[in-house]
Amino acid sequence: MIPSIQTLGAYRSTRVASVVLAVALPFAAAPMAQAVEVPINGVPDRTQITVQTPVGIHASTPNADESRPALSLSKLYLGYWVLHHGAPEDKAKVEPMIRFSDDRIASELDATYPQAIPEVIAQFGLGQTHYNGFWGNTTTSTNDMARFLQAIALDPVAWPLINGMRTAAPVAADGYRQDYGTATLPGIWATKFGWSDDCQSVHATASFGPGFVVAANTFGPAPQLTQDVQQALSAQALLGQGSSTVSAVPLWSVRDQLSGVVDASVLSGLADSVLVPTVVLDALLPRG
Numbered sequence: 001m002i003p004s005i006q007t008l009g010a011y012r013s014t015r016v017a018s019v020v021l022a023v024a025l026p027f028a029a030a031p032m033a034q035a036v037e038v039p040i041n042g043v044p045d046r047t048q049i050t051v052q053t054p055v056g057i058h059a060s061t062p063n064a065d066e067s068r069p070a071l072s073l074s075k076l077y078l079g080y081w082v083l084h085h086g087a088p089e090d091k092a093k094v095e096p097m098i099r100f101s102d103d104r105i106a107s108e109l110d111a112t113y114p115q116a117i118p119e120v121i122a123q124f125g126l127g128q129t130h131y132n133g134f135w136g137n138t139t140t141s142t143n144d145m146a147r148f149l150q151a152i153a154l155d156p157v158a159w160p161l162i163n164g165m166r167t168a169a170p171v172a173a174d175g176y177r178q179d180y181g182t183a184t185l186p187g188i189w190a191t192k193f194g195w196s197d198d199c200q201s202v203h204a205t206a207s208f209g210p211g212f213v214v215a216a217n218t219f220g221p222a223p224q225l226t227q228d229v230q231q232a233l234s235a236q237a238l239l240g241q242g243s244s245t246v247s248a249v250p251l252w253s254v255r256d257q258l259s260g261v262v263d264a265s266v267l268s269g270l271a272d273s274v275l276v277p278t279v280v281l282d283a284l285l286p287r288g
Contacts, residue, residue: 040232047218047228050142052150053211060143061232067128067139068217069202071194072101074117074138076145076206077129079161080152081116082109091160098164100173101193103136110135124148142215145206149213154272159253165190165208166249180222181205182214182229189249195222205229 043049043061048068050060070077079094086094090109097105110116117131117138126148128141152158168178168191176195182205183191194204203225204217214233218225251258252272 043228043232046220047216047225047232048142049214049216049229049232050146051212051214051233052146053213054150054153058146060146064143065128065141067130067141068204068219069194069196070129070138070140070145071136071196071202071204072103072106073140073145073192073194073204073206073215074135075101075106076161076192077117077120077126077138077140077148078106078109078113078135079164080148080158081120082113083157083160085116086113095160095164098161098192099167100169101176101178102173104173106135120148124151142206142217145215146213149206149208149215153208153213154250154252156252162190162208162249162253165192168193177222181225182207182216184226184230185209185214185233188214 040049040059040061045063048061048063048066050058050064052058075097079098082090082094086109090112093105093109096102097109117135120126121129121131124144124147126140126144128139129144130139132138153162166189168183170178172178172193176193176199178191178193181191181193181203182188183193185207187209188207189209191205191207194202196202200221202217202219203222204215205225206215207213214229216225216229218228250272255272
């Protein structure tokens with residue numbers, strides 16, 4: 001039987017994808033060549049910053065334990081609980097809630113599950129995080145937020161939440177731009193944004209990078225957070241790889257999606273913890 005042009009095209013695409021992954025994945029999964037040392041001296045008191053890695057390296061500003069307005073970052077705590085314990089129709093709301101920072105969805109879920117954030121606080125031992133009766137009144141610290149994100153990074157149930165961060169909309173549901181803070185650091189591939197109702201008083205972000213998570217909060221406007229974060233965290237110190245760093249996601253989170261375009265023999269030989277460069281994903285998979 002002579003294969004059709006479409007069949008040949010699909011076969012070639014699959015082989016190309018397999019070759020790209022076979023070359024890129026081992027490189028992306030290689031350990032950093034040096035310890036992470038973050039230059040945090042001189043950060044203004046208005047801003048707190050925490051960097052956490054899975055091997056226990058932790059860097060933070062002296063005020064990183066301060067409990068500050070969590071803003072929309074509290075939706076991460078709320079969404080995580082719903083993904084584990086909520087009704088199916090509510091679990092489906094978590095990803096868009098995170099992607100668009102949708103206050104309406106957050107208020108609905110918070111009203112349905114008032115125990116959600118308090119139980120997450122207890123589960124992860126978040127000592128500087130306080131619920132205060134409403135998701136929007138929650139306070140947290142960058143140390144707590146970074147610890148939480150590091151803890152859920154390899155939880156498959158949490159993927160809709162993390163994917164919502166990965167595909168954060170340029171403009172949120174209320175019209176505010178999501179393009180500042182830790183999201184501007186090199187290598188960042190997923191971010192949750194938060195801002196005060198007046199869009200000036202407080203801003204916060206929390207992000208995943210290749211081999212680290214980072215959280216920051218400032219009393220002031222978005223450009224101030226971006227400035228303080230960029231001045232505090234140099235690319236070389238934060239990432240340990242200079243300009244060679246690429247953004248990536250863990251293989252477990254996209255294995256099923258890749259099974260249709262990558263040879264099974266390639267996927268089966270790779271551990272779930274291997275990092276897949278997002279440049280490869282963007283070339284192979286359409287964004288939902």
